[in-house]
Each structure stands twice: as structure tokens, then as C-alpha cells.
Amino acid sequence: MTTERDPDQNDFDFAEPATDQSFENALEKARDGTRLSVDDATELLATGTDADGIDPVRKEAVLELADRRRAETVGDEVTFVANLNNNVTTACNTGCLFCNFKDSAHAFEADSDVDHAGFTKPPAESGAVVEDALEMGIYEVCSVSGLHPAFALNAEHHEVLEGYDDPASEVNYKPPEAYATDPGTYLEQMEAMSVGGVHLHSMTPEEAYHAKRGTDWEYESVYRDLADAGLDSAPGTAAEILVDEVRDVICPGKIRTDDWVAAMEGAMAAGLDVTSTMMYGHVETVEHRAEHLEVIRDLQDRTGGITEFVPLSFIHRNTPLYRQGVVDSGPSRDEDELVVAVARLFLDNVDHVQASWVKSGDAHGLKLLNCGADDFMGTILSEEITKRAGGEYGEYRSFDDYVEMITAIGRTPVERSTDYRTRRRIDPDDGPHGPRLGPRADGTPMLPNRTAGGDGDPASADD
Ligand SMILES: C[S@@+](CC[C@H](N)C(=O)[O-])C[C@H]1O[C@@H](n2cnc3c(N)ncnc32)[C@H](O)[C@@H]1O
Ligand SMILES: Nc1c(NC[C@H](O)[C@H](O)[C@H](O)CO)[nH]c(=O)[nH]c1=O
Numbered sequence: 001m002t003t004e005r006d007p008d009q010n011d012f013d014f015a016e017p018a019t020d021q022s023f024e025n026a027l028e029k030a031r032d033g034t035r036l037s038v039d040d041a042t043e044l045l046a047t048g049t050d051a052d053g054i055d056p057v058r059k060e061a062v063l064e065l066a067d068r069r070r071a072e073t074v075g076d077e078v079t080f081v082a083n084l085n086n087n088v089t090t091a092c093n094t095g096c097l098f099c100n101f102k103d104s105a106h107a108f109e110a111d112s113d114v115d116h117a118g119f120t121k122p123p124a125e126s127g128a129v130v131e132d133a134l135e136m137g138i139y140e141v142c143s144v145s146g147l148h149p150a151f152a153l154n155a156e157h158h159e160v161l162e163g164y165d166d167p168a169s170e171v172n173y174k175p176p177e178a179y180a181t182d183p184g185t186y187l188e189q190m191e192a193m194s195v196g197g198v199h200l201h202s203m204t205p206e207e208a209y210h211a212k213r214g215t216d217w218e219y220e221s222v223y224r225d226l227a228d229a230g231l232d233s234a235p236g237t238a239a240e241i242l243v244d245e246v247r248d249v250i251c252p253g254k255i256r257t258d259d260w261v262a263a264m265e266g267a268m269a270a271g272l273d274v275t276s277t278m279m280y281g282h283v284e285t286v287e288h289r290a291e292h293l294e295v296i297r298d299l300q301d302r303t304g305g306i307t308e309f310v311p312l313s314f315i316h317r318n319t320p321l322y323r324q325g326v327v328d329s330g331p332s333r334d335e336d337e338l339v340v341a342v343a344r345l346f347l348d349n350v351d352h353v354q355a356s357w358v359k360s361g362d363a364h365g366l367k368l369l370n371c372g373a374d375d376f377m378g379t380i381l382s383e384e385i386t387k388r389a390g391g392e393y394g395e396y397r398s399f400d401d402y403v404e405m406i407t408a409i410g411r412t413p414v415e416r417s418t419d420y421r422t423r424r425r426i427d428p429d430d431g432p433h434g435p436r437l438g439p440r441a442d443g444t445p446m447l448p449n450r451t452a453g454g455d456g457d458p459a460s461a462d463d
């Protein structure tokens with residue numbers, strides 16, 4: 001990873017971060033537990049906008065306060081979930097410049113001879129993937145996908161979309177017959193994946209938009225239909241940076257900030273929990289990060305339905321943003337640490353902040369647990385988004401890996417449900433360890449002979 005990037009600088013027409021606040025005052029407010037303003041968060045994220053680069057002494061002061069706040073709010077437990085990622089399709093024409101997960105949907109057409117490394121799983125195949133994982137003891141499936149042009153919510157939605165004069169250009173729609181593999185409808189995918197008592201975590205705001213495109217349906221009613229088909233909670237990705245001038249650069253084809261908020265409110269109005277994310281470390285300034293955090297905090301003030309905040313460190317290597325020379329790197333480790341810490345201090349209404357071994361690796365992921373984070377993601381079994389972007393930390397962590405890592409930093413390993421309401425403290429001495437909260441989980445280790453894919457020995461430091 002790199003440390004040369006200066007978050008105080010930018011090459012775009014964005015205003016240079018500057019505030020009426022001082023770093024010291026912002027730190028004092030964080031120490032008192034006074035609610036922080038966007039200016040305060042900007043100062044803390046930049047370790048002062050008065051000087052270039054990150055000041056190591058000031059950074060340590062912010063991390064220490066955040067770690068203390070974490071201990072006071074959620075204690076010493078480090079949670080994780082026994083889950084599986086099932087991406088349904090990589091076909092997507094949205095064209096986000098930070099993403100190398102997607103493949104152009106044209107390549108998936110029945111008469112195309114374009115080679116591609118992507119996939120589409122019909123509902124039966126998605127269901128089979130979940131069934132297999134249930135046998136291993138998992139209890140959550142996290143499913144996020146490309147916006148396949150043949151996807152529609154249900155048969156009625158197909159009819160509406162077919163009714164347009166030029167569906168491909170007007171509503172990003174082509175009928176399933178045009179493709180080599182039919183992805184089915186969103187409702188069919190939900191029904192297929194919601195089996196055996198698993199918790200289905202799916203349908204990001206961008207996917208919900210796709211599931212209602214070309215109609216005047218409300219997000220709430222779409223999420224209600226999805227929930228009736230088996231959806232339990234929604235991932236708050238597609239957030240990226242919730243400031244439109246940044247979205248105009250990195251994802252001009254995506255919904256705007258207002259629409260993202262409307263989708264999340266719709267999901268919560270339909271009775272679903274949601275998570276929240278921020279993908280940072282590309283073109284945005286520290287001020288944009290602070291503004292993003294305010295969007296999340298305001299939303300949580302109104303709803304209370306956000307279970308966790310998931311900082312997503314931008315993985316740059318294979319992405320258009322890097323290949324086209326728009327950015328030189330992703331965020332530095334210092335920036336990762338400050339984002340976690342300031343999220344903990346600023347989001348006084350969101351209980352849980354996640355550290356990601358997928359994005360940061362084991363060693364730095366553990367460090368982030370000492371900067372304000374209290375959740376360490378999940379077993380996930382397979383991972384495509386970060387891997388395709390050039391991530392190098394593998395796709396799976398076992399319960400034994402988790403127990404070893406979390407006890408190594410003196411914290412308590414806890415298996416949790418997706419909504420954090422059910423928790424099981426794990427006795428480190430009572431190994432080997434496996435999930436017990438799943439409908440078919442009896443404590444048997446999930447994949448006893450497998451080490452973390454691509455990361456070598458999971459117990460060894462990776463940097
Ligand atoms: C790949 S999309 C899939 C779901 C859906 N297409 C959407 O955009 O919501 C899920 C999320 O992955 C994250 N992501 C994509 N590429 C990434 C990268 N190179 N580094 C870090 N996160 C990335 C983004 O936050 C994005 O919203
Ligand atoms: N699945 C990925 C996650 N996070 C999943 C978490 O386990 C999440 O907390 C859960 O799904 C809901 O509680 N994070 C990543 O960076 N990459 C993933 O693939």
C-alpha cells in the first residue's frame with residue numbers, strides 16, 4: 001500500500017478543504033463527547049487543514065479517542081458473522097469508474113462472441129449455492145450484483161419495460177431472450193436465496209432503483225415486495241461518496257445522493273434493517289468524507305435502522321480510475337485509520353463500525369479494531385468485487401482464524417447475527433471453532449482444511 005497520497009490536495013475543481021475550526025478545538029469536542037460538526041470531522045480527518053499531509057502525533061490523538069469511545073459504547077467484543085457472498089451477475093452497463101467487478105452487458109448477449117470472465121446465475125443456481133453453504137453452518141447470504149439489463153422486479157415490471165419505444169436506451173432494458181443466460185426476476189432470485197432460515201442481505205439502493213426503473217413505484221413498495229419474497233435486510237453500498245460533485249466524476253451513471261437516501265428510507269419504511277458504507281480514497285477530499293458522514297448521521301437520526309457503518313477502502317489496481325491516470329493509488333493506511341476513527345467519533349448514533357480484512361488484510365484489519373472499529377466482517381467464503389479490483393487478501397476466514405486473530409489483540413471473539421441482536425461469546429480454549437447461530441450450525445468448523453485463499457497462512461502477518 002502507499003503513503004504518498006496527500007488527502008489535503010486534489011487535482012479536480014473541488015474546493016480545497018478549509019474550515020473555521022481548529023484541529024485542537026475539534027479534538028476537544030471529541031474528547032468531551034460533544035456532537036461533531038462537518039468542520040470538526042474535516043479537521044480530524046486531515047489532522048488539521050492548516051498543514052499538508054497527516055501529522056503522526058495528531059493522528060495518534062484521534063485514534064486514541066476513537067478507541068476509547070469504542071470501548072465505552074460497545075465494550076471489548078469483536079463481532080463477526082458466518083456468511084456467504086453470492087453475486088448473481090457481473091453484467092452491468094452503469095460504468096462506474098472505480099469498479100472492475102462488472103462486465104459490459106453486451107458480452108452476455110446470446111449472439112455475442114465477445115470473451116468475458118463474468119457470470120450470471122439463474123435463480124436455481126443461486127439457491128444451490130446458498131443450500132451448500134447452509135450445510136457448512138452459515139446463516140447470512142450477502143448478495144450484490146451488476147445491473148443486468150434483463151433484470152426486472154417481476155412479470156409486471158417486464159411488461160412495463162417492454163412497453164417503452166426504445167427500452168435499451170430509455171430504461172436500460174433488454175428482454176431475457178436476448179441473453180445467453182436468463183437472470184430471472186429479482187423476486188425469483190430472492191425466493192431462491194431465502195431458504196432454510198438463512199438471513200438474506202441484498203438489494204443495494206442502486207439495485208432497488210434498477211428494480212423500479214421506468215415505473216412510478218415507490219422504493220418502499222418495491223422493498224416490501226422484495227421482503228415478501230424473502231429479503232431480510234439491505235446493504236448500503238452504492239453510497240460511494242454521498243456528494244454529487246464527486247459522483248459526477250466517479251459514477252456519473254449512478255443514482256444521486258438524494259435517491260440513495262430515498263432508497264434507504266424506503267427499505268427501512270418496509271421494515272428492513274440496512275447497513276451504511278463509504279468508499280473513499282479516490283478523488284474526494286477530506287471535506288467530502290465529512291459531508292458523507294453527515295448524510296449518514298442525519299439519516300440515522302430520522303430512522304434508527306442503520307446497524308453498522310462499513311468503510312470501504314478503495315482498491316485501485318485494476319480500475320478505470322487508475323488505468324486512465326485519474327488517481328495514482330488508493331488511500332494510505334493512515335487515511336484508513338482516520339476514517340474508522342472519525343466515523344466512530346462522528347456517528348454517535350450508529351453502534352458498529354466495521355474493519356475489513358478483505359480490503360486491508362489481517363494485520364491492518366486488526367489495527368483498525370484499535371482505531372474505533374468493533375466488527376470484523378464475516379467468513380464470506382468467496383469474494384469477487386475486491387479480487388477483481390486487484391485486492392490481495394483472499395476470500396475466506398475460518399472461525400479458528402477469527403478466534404486466533406481477535407484474542408491476539410486481547411479482545412473477545414463474538415459470533416453475531418446480521419442485526420447484532422443475537423450474539424455468542426466464543427471461548428478461545430474450546431476449539432476447534434465453528435458457527436453455532438446458523439439453522440444447521442452445530443459448531444463444526446466450516447472448511448477445516450482450507451486456509452485463507454491467496455493470503456497464505458492466515459495466522460501470519462501480511463504486511
Ligand atoms: C460492485 S457494487 C455491486 C452492487 C451494485 N451494482 C451497486 O453498485 O450497488 C458494490 C459496491 O462495491 C464497492 N466497490 C466497487 N469497486 C470497488 C473498489 N475498486 N474498491 C472498493 N470498493 C469497491 C462500491 O462501494 C460498490 O457500491
Ligand atoms: N460481504 C462483504 C463485506 N461485508 C459483509 C459483512 O459481513 C456485513 O457486515 C454483513 O453482510 C451485514 O452485517 N464487506 C466487504 O468489504 N466485502 C464483502 O464482500
Ligand SMILES: N[C@@H](Cc1ccc(O)cc1)C(=O)O
Pocket residue numbers: 142144234235236237275276277310312385386
Ligand atoms: N458489507 C456491506 C456490503 C458489501 C458487499 C460487497 C462489498 O464489496 C462491500 C460491501 C454490507 O454489509 O452492507
Ligand code: SF4
Pocket residue numbers: 092093094095096099100101102145146147206
Ligand atoms: S459499482 Fe455496481 S453499478 Fe457500478 S459498475 Fe460496478 S456493479 Fe455496476
